[in-house]
Amino acid sequence: MSKQNSNLKDFQRIVGENNVLYKEIALRLYSYDAALDRACPTAVLFPENKEQISALVKICYKNKIPFVARGAGTNLCGGTIPLQQAVVIAPTRMNKIISIDPEKKCAVVEPGLPNLFLKKALEPYGLYYAPDPASQKACTIGGNIGTNAGGPHCLKYGVTSHHVRGLEIVLPNGEITELNILQKGYDLVGLMVGSEGTLGIVTQATLNLLTLPAKVETMLVSFPSLEAAIQTVTDIISSGIIPATLEAMDKITVQAVEAFIHAGYPTDAEAVLLIEVDGEEEILEDVKKIRELCKKNLCQEFRLAQNKLEREKLWEGRRGSYPAMARLSPNVLVEDGAVPRNKLPEAHHRIRKIAEENNLNVSLIFHAGDGNLHPQILFDERNLEETKKVKKAGSDMLKVCIDLGGTISGEHGIGMDKKEAMRWLFTQETLELFRRIKQAFDPDNLCNPDKLIPTKDAKEVLFREQKNQKKSSENDLFMPSKKETNPITQTSPTSIVPKDEEEACSFLKNIWLDQKKVLIQGLGNSLKKHSLTPDVLFCTKNLNKILEHDVENFTVTVEAGIKVEDLQKFLCEKRQKILFSSLEKSIGGTLALNLDQTPLLRDQILGIKLALADGHVVQFGAKVMKNVAGYDAGKLLLGSRGSLGVILSVILKTFPLNYPIQAQPNAQKRESVENNIPENMLEIHKKIKNSFDPKGIFYELPLLRS
């Protein structure tokens, strides 16, 4: 029997003959998703429980067979294309809601559950799950977690990563583990969400639920120009109102939608906004204010949906914008850039120019409140010349987003489609770090191989030769025997207080060569308590500048040593604030200790710049509200207690001064019981530590996440 046949027999033994596809005609159906790429799997497997997934993955691990998790296959980035002759593991039959807990406001669900099924099941409880991708009729919770999916309502309520409390995962070696956001150690839930199935297969998820609002008002507003529509978006948010949704469509989209869905959209308008506010009675005041702001920007028509039916019709139009375009030509390339919100008009202008120069039919839809834009390019892939031109134009549009301080994916993911574009966005050092994180989970590169991170370019300089390094025993910070003891023996540390980022990195380069042990200090409050005495005390207190406050975009970029109180005072003068309350700490210290759990700190951070042990700098995130490019590695720093690197600067969301903290999705109090790291994740924690700091230069403050 050939090796392939014997593997098939093994798979059939686990899931049953009927749950394995292997004939070519059937395999072809799994050779594509909603993007353009194609590759046939060697088999498609339909497990019915986590034990079966674990057993299948163990066979793959033993026989070095690549595998790809697949939900509904609606992703728009080639994320489920089975490269390297992978098998597809499709947990679509694992589609149950295991429990709904109205008191704790959470639901436990299987990964194959379609997003809309959950919404419908929650309605009788007066609850809902906020992430609402336009594909929600088909897409699954597992796929949403894989891509960190967003949707119109994510403006006010956040994307998938804001709403996942816990995950059950089958790791690439087949072991089953459980993760939750209150666990000690690194935030692995944060890392898994948006990792596009490259670090493991989700077999169960605990999701955060919200109470259905008492009142909802939906407005359709038309404008004579897209600029006027976007200015209205900026004005609404600056006024302190954060609507549930703020969607924009250009004229081409509106006309296509109207011809297809007859939603009553005004076809003569250059741009249309679909605005929804929700809450209690007071939202009627918001509607009034919004109407005034629309008028100020010379809106043509302001229409308020009079009942649920009218509201549904308006939404049907928005959700149907992709199919409305798709019926006009054989193929549609959907791009997914994000820019700082106030850069949307410029992004629009430059994207239009690219379309005109290439003579392409392009429509634009925007999650305008989030600065997320989707150019939709019509073409016919049978015309190879045209396809080449379309792909190049799509890439040029993404470059525009990067140029404006944005990102190459707000919500659709990277997959194989945008892998090369990752090189434009991230430095080689950051890409290398992503590769090491992937290796920490999946050393044989079997789990959705060749996605998300571009393969190492032959020209890339080797970041760091790790092979011959002796592993220091202090690296074992997460071993239960070590984690609460003081590993430092020396008594008089050298204090280093760099004045800026450059000096910080050059100090670190020397320390790296001297192999000194470093303890990172913010304003020193926590260290006093622990009275540690390392070789080097690396103090960030002079890295205390406000680098940029983008008032219109509601972001602030600060060096990590700035005191929270000083930043709050500065912002208060501009009628803004951050949702931090530990005033005495530095911003970097607050992050490293993961203080301020309510509302969750992890939801307020847009970007982090970090100096690694050898002084090289890596950077995650950007000044944008939505960003799914690459691993969300910044989350690993929350609660890392100085063990991974020196946080140099941070990009934070700011809020209007009058913004009520309760409006945040995670504002409700959580049980703050912390759980221990599962045994089988200790090794992965060590490998993650090693991927940031292979020589074990940085000590970690004892007592993880106290």
Ligand SMILES: Cc1cc2nc3c(=O)[nH]c(=O)nc-3n(C[C@H](O)[C@H](O)[C@H](O)COP(=O)(O)OP(=O)(O)OC[C@H]3O[C@@H](n4cnc5c(N)ncnc54)[C@H](O)[C@@H]3O)c2cc1C
């Ligand atoms: C018409 C249309 C509208 C869309 N609108 C939106 C939108 O508004 N917002 C948005 O964010 N996206 C949107 N999308 C994109 C897409 O629907 C989302 O990316 C969605 O989250 C994919 O879910 P899926 O079940 O189809 O996953 P798939 O496409 O099957 O998989 C997506 C990724 O997740 C991984 N994955 C799947 N299941 C698991 C699992 N159990 N464990 C680990 N990894 C897994 C896969 O390997 C893959 O990398 C739209 C797509 C279409 C076609």
